[in-house]
Amino acid sequence: MATVQTNPSGHTGGDESKLNDNKNTISLLKSILSNKPIDGSDITTLDDATHELKRIRQLMEQYNHHHTAAPTSSSAAAAAKTKPTETPVQVNADKDQHGATHEPVVDDSTEYAFGQSTRQRRTAVLEKQHIKDYVKNSIPKQPHVRELILNAIKTNLLFQQNNKDELSELVDVFEPVHFNQKDMVFQQGDSGHDACYVVEQGQLSVYVSHNGGPYHMMGTYHGGKLFGEWALVYGSPHLATVVCDVDCKLWRIKRSWYRGVVGQHRQKLIETLTKKFLPKVFLPRNKEKIYFKNLFNPTQMVTLAGLTKQISFQEGDFIIRESEKGDTFYMIQKGVVDLFIKAMKDVPITALDGGKYFGERSLLQDDVRQATLRAQTDVTCFLLTREDVNRVIGSLEEILEHGFPPKRLRMSTIQRDEKVQYELYDLELFGKLGSGAFGEVRAAKAKQTEKYYALEMKSKSFIVTNGQEDAVMNEYSILRELDHPFIVRLHCAMQDEKYIYFLADIHHDLIDIMDQKGSFSEDCTRFYSASVLLAFQAMHSNSIVYRDLKPESLALDDRGYCIINDLGLAKKCEGHLYTFCGNPDYLAPEVIRGTGYNWGVDYWGLGVLIYELYTGTAPFESYDPTGTAKKILKGIVNFPDKVTGPMKDLIKALLTKDQTRRLGVLKGGTEDVMKHRFYTGFDWEGLLNMQIRAPFELQPVTYYKPLETPDSQEDSAMPVVNWNPVFGE
Structure with missing residues (x-):
């Protein structure tokens, strides 16, 4: 559901912004060079050297630009007292493999100053699930070709979590493609490309144009090199042009094949274990x-x-x-x-x-x-360790003796008003509040009570054309199932021949408050994240995964309490899900890799949210979704000095790349997060029953702008669709 915008304003930094840029530039330079030998012995390829030198030069140019500008007296005084604000911290990152990504020209050094409100409203991505319809097509290959492809992918960051059998299946589906001399494989700025390549024969050159200027050669690809692998995650615009120097033979894999192979392999593996091995x-x-x-x-x-x-x-x-x-x-x-x-x-x-x-x-x-x-022959085994089982399931000795301990579910004692049931003729429509996934959201006033609501209008034509009927009914079912003070409340659903209508309570966007303030205090961050945790406990106890956490998905009621406001991506989860969806800044590693996920993605998202609410930016923010995905898989977070020890420890525990070791997924569930020292002394029952004061109280909105055009004109072009779902209790 969209909500009311409360006078959003952009944040301007002035000389203070320049100072922050200087501080961040120095910190980023330290981050680039951290844990690296002075003699440069870690540089093993021309690609590595070119990429690192380019990043350093750009950062120093940025620093010099701001440093040589004439500062005001106030900014100069501030600069004299200010220390660098970031400390690089490794968050359960895998060991770095130099030269693994083979991307000599991609510049992922773009960073954002902490607390600068430069954000745009972010929307979630939702990609068709490939594992249902995918049919594997194995391409015959000579043994030396299989070995070449395997060696190219197995050390790459994107493929590092794939097991031996998965890697073999991925090698199976690579297909040969031939390019002539001077052919362009892809061009800088092109989007929608969905293939990754391994070079078998020939050489290709990589060119980059900066700000529309002339192209400069940045490196080459030759036999055994992998490139373009991030197209398997996103169809983002390419950051370079790749041209064949001679006739070339490449092997490629497409995004749908990659996700189909990995998803189906993991799904079959889970099915084999749960039906064939574990039961006996x-x-x-x-x-x-x-x-x-x-x-x-x-x-x-x-x-x-x-x-x-x-x-x-x-x-x-x-x-x-x-x-x-x-x-x-x-x-x-x-x-x-x-x-x-x-x-x-x-x-x-x-x-x-x-x-x-x-x-x-x-x-x-x-x-x-x-x-x-x-081993009498070559052997492959499944293994389970007691430590893993105890951590996630619990002690089997205690379970055999006493059974499983009951899961705690905190319940609110608030008496809520009865839900209303209206028809369209009971409502007076006002202007647009925002946009939803399938249409717009308008303010609506009940004629009988004059109370305002948010009315989400979902286009039947768009829903049917894009095959989203099940998604809409899933959202309706989940909204009706969940009744919690910190989850948006759906009153009723209506329809006519062109639209589905969801009527919900109307609220204020948290992101508008964040735009005005840049970031929140630690107490505010604790309050809002605690509200999300209580909502998650209700969802997860009903086997519902949220999948779309971000400030834009949170709202505040008039008293200032935080509410999860958009459940369009929420889904029942009895096992593992494989759909690629969510906000790029908040995606967990297992979503990016397509290896299957559960409610653990929500706790990863909570770690990102806490960081963003307090610092003003997401921890893995980058120049585009591809750059963000790289940072997420590396798992490196730069913490400003103001982040306290308890908050840093909590964020690191939530941003654990192994989802079976992530806080919130362990045997204590949500309660484990609530017991973390960051929340020591927090009044959970007071929050749940809305007995503690919220950080901000907001004035109820009593006026909404009228419709810009009459309904008959605005909706006349919308086609009539013969889809009439039944909305029951």
Whole structure:
């Protein structure tokens, strides 16, 4: 639902803005050079050297421009007292692989000063889910070509979390493409490109034009090089032009193939584990066999499957040895494992093949291995560790003894007014408040009570043309299911031959307040993030993932309480979801990579939100969505000095790249986040029952501008659509 804008104003920085730019330039320069050797021994390719030197020169040019400008007396005095404001912090980042991305010309150095209100209203992206309709088409390749493609992708940032089988399947679908000398593979500024390439034969040059000037060659691609991989994430405009120096043979993979292969592989893996392997595992308890299929519900089985990792052993490798202690449980996916005991010396007493398992006692406590297991052939196993299970599910010993502890759900005692039920003729329509995903939002006044509401008008033509009927009905169902003081309240749905109408309470946009202030205090940030947490607890307890957190999705009522205001991307989640959607600044790594996700994406988004509310910018903000995606996958966050230890620790715990280790996804759920020291002493019950004072109280809006054109003129061009859904209770 869109909301009322309360006099948004742009933030102007003046000389203070220049000072902030200087401080950020110095800090960014430090960030670029942090943890790097003075002798430059980390530079391994011309691409690396060109890219780093270009970034440094641009930053220094920016610094010199502001530093040499004549400052006012106030800005000069401020500069004399000011220290650099950022400290680079690594947030669970993978080890850097120099030269892995092979992007010699892309400039991702554009940064934003903390607290500068230069933002535009951001909208979510929603891409068609590829795994349902995708049909894999394997292209035959010579072994040396498969090896060339595999070596090109396996160390790349985008592919680093893909397992061995996934990488092999991705190599399967690369197709050959031929270009002649002087052919252009793609041009700087072109958008909509959806393919990534690996060079088999030939050489290509990379050219960049700055601000419409002449093109300069920035580097070359040759045999074994990967380029254009970020087109597998977004169709953003290209930052360079790539031209063939000679006739070239390339191999390419398209975005829908990449997402289809990865999504289907992960989906099949989860299905294999939850239906074939995990159900038949049992744990010994008082001479009984407690089978997983009887101990865990379907959602918990999917969670267990998500904790499972794959590991490969070569023929002759020892997997476990007799008498050693272990905390790892193994299930054989493929291959044969010999089992030995010391009493029989080198003669195996049995052989275990696919579907068999061993080491299950280690899930309960440290297990002294009773036998040695050795790979008779090449073997691939699924493994679970006790530490992972205890962290996310809980202690299996305690669960077997006492059962699963009940999940806490905080309930509000507020008595809310009854929902209203109106027809269109009961309402007087006013001017436009904003835009929704499928149309616009207008103010509407009930003729009987003269109370104002927000009326979202969803175009039936747009919905049907884009195949979004299920999405609209899903949003309606979720809005009707959730009844929480910090989630937008849908009163009723109506329709005519051209529109679907959702009638909801009308509120003020939080982003308008943020535009005026630039950023919020720590207390304000704590208050608003706590409201989001309580809303998340209600959603997640109903197996609903939100997926669209950002300041633009939050609203304030007249008393200043924070409300999640747009549930267009919310969805029921009993296992894993694979749809690529959300705001680019807030996407979790697992969404970008297409490996499947659950409600953990909401806690990643919360970490981004806390950072943005307090500093004024998102932590991974960049020149375009592609640059943002790179930063998200690297997981490096620069914290201003003003960020306190508790806030920094909370953000880092929420921005954990491994979703199975992310705060909020662990066994304590939302309560784990609420118990973090950042919220020490916070009155959760007072907030839930709206008994504590909000940071800002807002004046109710009593006037809305009239319609700019009569309804009959405005809607006459809208086509009539024969789609009439039933809106029940």
